[in-house]
Amino acid sequence: MTNPDGAAAARPLALAWASRHLEAGERIVGIGVLHGGITAEMRRLTIGTRDGGTRDLVLRTFVDPFSVERAEDWLNREAGALLQLAGTGVPAPGLVAVDPTAAHCEYPSLLMTHLTGRTVLDDEGLEPRLHLLARQLVAIHAVRPTERPAGYVTLTTADTVVTPKGADTAAWAAAIDVLRKPPPPCEGRFLHRDFQPGNVLFDAPPERPADVRITGVVDWAAASWGPADLDVAHCSTNLALLHGPEWGLRFTEAYEEAGGVLAAAASERLYWRVRDGLACSEEVQQVARPWREAGRTELTTRVVEARLDAYVTALMDTPG
Template sequence: MSYAPEPARFGRLTNREGAAAVRPLTLAWVNRHLENGERVVRTEVLHGGITAEMRRLTIGARDGGTRDLVLRSFVAPFHLERAEDWLGREAGALTALAGTGVPAPALVAADPVAAHCEYPSLLMTHMTGRTVLDDEGLETRVPLLARQLVAIHAVRPTERPRECVALTTADTVVTPEGAHAAAWAAAIDVIREPAPPYEGRFLHRDFQPGNVLFGAVSSGPAGARITAVVDWAAASWGPADLDVAHCSTNLALLHGPRWGLRFSQAYEEAGGALAAAVSERRYWLVRDALACSEEVRTVARVWREAGRPELTERAVEQRLDAYVTALMDAPG
């Protein structure tokens, strides 16, 4: 699987008329899925995604009340090839999550093959909260992330999503300039081996701070709470270790390698079960870290745009190198 199908940010809005306008066929499709007397009264572009156009639609009712929906449309030619798969996965995941207690958007409608819209699209409810990528309050947020991931893995959908696929191979890894050569060579050798056996779980497959929304129940970071988990386009069936590894990599690059190493422990403290053998855990951690090597430039750009200007491509590469080296130096 690619490193980050779409880190969703639901907090940064613009309302430029041209950019925010919904295309005619898509607008007609949206209108068919509204309640009697409702209409779209405002549209806003949501920034921060990589693969899709995201818009927040304010829906007005006859009594003057409003509610918000989110429209995701795949437009870029490169991503259109996978739009049917991604939107199908997301629609299936949102349907499976309804009533589970996992805070996720509710599915309103999906048009994965653009049968009605100009481009493949999905309409869902808007979730409150914001992404938090700052270092402050991390001690509080990491256990919350771990508990939320345990809850996701406890979901037992009636229909399983597709089995997870890891696209990174030993030949596609991009070793950063100046990296610890011996550590990276050893890490690449790890993923040359067959994947360990595992007990399947329902996976988000892109669970990381950019896809988790937080709200505050009191002043200060200590009052943080998770209000939503978004971007389910990569939902899969596979080992819990893979979701844990993906969040670990993101924490390592956002906040430093020690936080990536800490997340597996937090997951177990929250009641999650990982592979019994240290070598098997390492396999998944290393595989996801090496997958990130192929998309450092994109990930660093998204994080800078989200308010972390110090995370240059070089800075992220250095943190990735330190994290991979730490994984390979760990006992076992």
């Protein structure tokens, strides 16, 4: 068995559990570490098939105390979402097995199919990817599940917002006041709830490198039922921090251009966009770290904080 990383095989109970969910005559012949995740260990399992070929699965394991405490909810949401998305045309992994309470594994785990493609976080080529992201999110929101996922969760309050050093204090005070208002009424939609470039896989045919396409949308652990505005706001915030505030503002336009429908009132749209921007204020370091590990070394915590400040200020300057 190949093992590119010494820690990759450190969960023998999880590997034994995964083996029990393979097809007859199959076995695990390779284990590799997948990088980029924030909340979970990700392993790619290479499976030897009966005909002498191979296929890949992904083993997702929550190990840190914060994630383990919430793993049952997260993994049940993810498993439910993957089942609901099967056959919809949304390129999500297929569910193989789930152990949300670690009844069989060392830690709560989920086994799913592996999707081709890679995350792309570069500034180059962003314009066409932006429109692909918008169209993909419209398609996700068009899913009509036979069983609705649990309602969306928002943890940030006006009292937990972390105003960046040197921020426009007047703009942030106004934004925090927006957060003090009750959530506006909304029409529910099927939400990814963490839709952003880090959870979308892209690929292009070797003979046509300009024909980039989305090959997968991953990490459905927060799948929810709620307003489309919330997903759009979350992707907008991430684009603003990754590529600049103007791209966060542009994504909302791209979503509507792709046929997506947002709240009719400007004040309601502003509420969700501000809510997600301020939520990010509490976890800037956590958000920026995987981006730097993926090669965007210039995205220091200070740079990302400055972009968040500029984005929140722009939202308050252009509430419509």
